[in-house]
Amino acid sequence: MSTYRVNELFYSLQGEGRYAGTPAVFVRLSGCNLACSFCDTQHQTWQHMTCRQIVEAVGLHPARTVIITGGEPALQLDAELTTALHEAGYTIHLETNGTLPLKPGVEIDWITCSPKDGPALQIQHIDELKVLFRGEDVSGFLSVPAREYRLQPLDTGDPERNKEIVKQTVNYILNHPKWNLSLQTHKILNVR
Numbered sequence: 001m002s003t004y005r006v007n008e009l010f011y012s013l014q015g016e017g018r019y020a021g022t023p024a025v026f027v028r029l030s031g032c033n034l035a036c037s038f039c040d041t042q043h044q045t046w047q048h049m050t051c052r053q054i055v056e057a058v059g060l061h062p063a064r065t066v067i068i069t070g071g072e073p074a075l076q077l078d079a080e081l082t083t084a085l086h087e088a089g090y091t092i093h094l095e096t097n098g099t100l101p102l103k104p105g106v107e108i109d110w111i112t113c114s115p116k117d118g119p120a121l122q123i124q125h126i127d128e129l130k131v132l133f134r135g136e137d138v139s140g141f142l143s144v145p146a147r148e149y150r151l152q153p154l155d156t157g158d159p160e161r162n163k164e165i166v167k168q169t170v171n172y173i174l175n176h177p178k179w180n181l182s183l184q185t186h187k188i189l190n191v192r
């Protein structure tokens, strides 16, 4: 039986992308294979949990959607956990940087890939490609096969720069309508 290094498990609304506003249980797995300069996710600490403990902890909340995130969840995620969650009746979403292949037998209902500078994408399937935008030409990402393409203004931590990036993002999408906007609504709403 596998154990997983779980950074946190909490109940909230999905803040970003296609399913923004959807109530879901977040399972944040610890550790990442990248070290992005803008990373604002605290994922380095963990407690060990078994598959059964995770499913039980998820079951304390009423939603039927589980979002597995990180760090980079593909480092740990395996078929034991996705099978157990599916058997318990959950829809599984994954948030990944896409630079690692999913392990054999891992089944996910919705994969959001947010590519970062660095290694090439290796994930086998992408539903939603969500690119963090800071004004550059992102047309090359449209060659990545995905069902939907979203641009999300990068949060630089500088309010003035952020305002400029939001304007650039909107203008870019208006001129390149294959893209849709993703906002970090949890930050706007000040929820977790």
Ligand code: SF4
Pocket: 032, 033, 034, 035, 036, 038, 039, 040, 041, 043, 070, 071, 072, 097, 116
């Ligand atoms: S891939 Fe995501 S979690 Fe990993 S370092 Fe980059 S921003 Fe942070």
